[in-house]
Amino acid sequence: MLQAYTTEAQVGYYKAALVLAEFLWLAPKAVQSVMIQSASELWHRDRIDRITNLASKATRYTLLLTTLLAIGIAVLSAEFVPRYYGSEFEPTIAPLLLLLPGTVGFAVARPILSVSHARGDMRIMILATGAAATMNLLLNVALIPRFGIEGAAIATSLGYISLPLFHLWGAKRIGYNPLGDVRPVAVAITTVGTAAVLVGVTLGIEYAIPPTLLTIGIPFVGSLSIGATLVAFVLIPRWVSSSTRL
Structure with a gap:
């Protein structure tokens, strides 16, 4: 077509x-x-x-x-x-x-x-x-x-x-x-948080660094954002829950 x-x-x-x-x-x-x-x-x-x-x-x-x-x-x-x-x-x-x-x-x-x-x-x-x-x-x-x-x-x-x-x-x-x-709430928090960080970083630094470094840096920043979200919304609540049961 x-x-x-x-x-x-x-x-x-x-x-x-x-x-x-x-x-x-x-x-x-x-x-x-x-x-x-x-x-x-x-x-x-x-x-x-x-x-x-x-x-x-x-x-x-x-x-x-x-x-x-x-x-x-x-x-x-x-x-x-x-x-x-x-x-x-x-x-x-x-x-x-x-x-x-x-x-x-x-x-x-x-x-x-x-x-x-x-x-x-x-x-x-x-x-x-x-x-x-x-x-x-x-x-x-x-x-x-x-x-x-x-x-x-x-x-x-x-x-x-x-x-x-x-x-x-x-x-x-x-x-x-x-x-x-x-677990749609956890998935939504992780994705929206990561998107906000990546878009913010891209808009903030795209004119300050060469495009090649931007292409390499965005996956790195995204990995850090995902890791931070995982710790904040998954690992810490599970640890608190386990400690409370103990």
């Missing part, structure tokens, strides 16, 4: 954005492949409680890791994309930013997909995936003729975001809850 409504150059910019966005799927793909075997054994033993615990933990960590990586890519996109592809690929930045939320959604869907796949009920999986694909197709038809590669990015992103929602419905139909231990 992009080839029909835009130029070859625009198609190239969009493909470049897809490649960068899909880097976020490396860890979720590994989680998905590892979980199938474990989940198959648990389904065979009818351990629904363990399945829910496994799925919710994998979903939580996948959501947290992928969101933090997406924030890092978003913050560095203006510097990284021209250095990675060349200055002529600056139009790639806008569709990349639009694709990132959907890429996180697709990553979150992967642990749910693996657990449902291990159950062996393919009918529900096909229905859930088909609904997301249909939504993606309709959005592309509606948005690409009007907005070009930005419309394609929005359509794809919304389609990706719908995938975990449809598969959450499928998981509940199968009999487990992949959101049972997601």
Whole structure:
């Protein structure tokens, strides 16, 4: 559709954005492949409680890791994309930013997909995936003729975001809850805090240091921010709780 409504150059910019966005799927793909075997054994033993615990933990960590990586890519996109592809690929930045939320959604869907796949009920999986694909197709038809590669990015992103929602419905139909231990408040605090720190640091120092050092420094600052949030909102409360019980 992009080839029909835009130029070859625009198609190239969009493909470049897809490649960068899909880097976020490396860890979720590994989680998905590892979980199938474990989940198959648990389904065979009818351990629904363990399945829910496994799925919710994998979903939580996948959501947290992928969101933090997406924030890092978003913050560095203006510097990284021209250095990675060349200055002529600056139009790639806008569709990349639009694709990132959907890429996180697709990553979150992967642990749910693996657990449902291990159950062996393919009918529900096909229905859930088909609904997301249909939504993606309709959005592309509606948005690409009007907005070009930005419309394609929005359509794809919304389609990706719908995938975990449809598969959450499928998981509940199968009999487990992949959101049972997601801890949305802790995830939100960690991601929002890290985003605020990275955006603040970037705005404060982008004119004071060379772009190369900025590209190296942002991941370092992000790691420190994540570590500080982990200590403040996870480790200290657990230590206080343990001390109180003692």
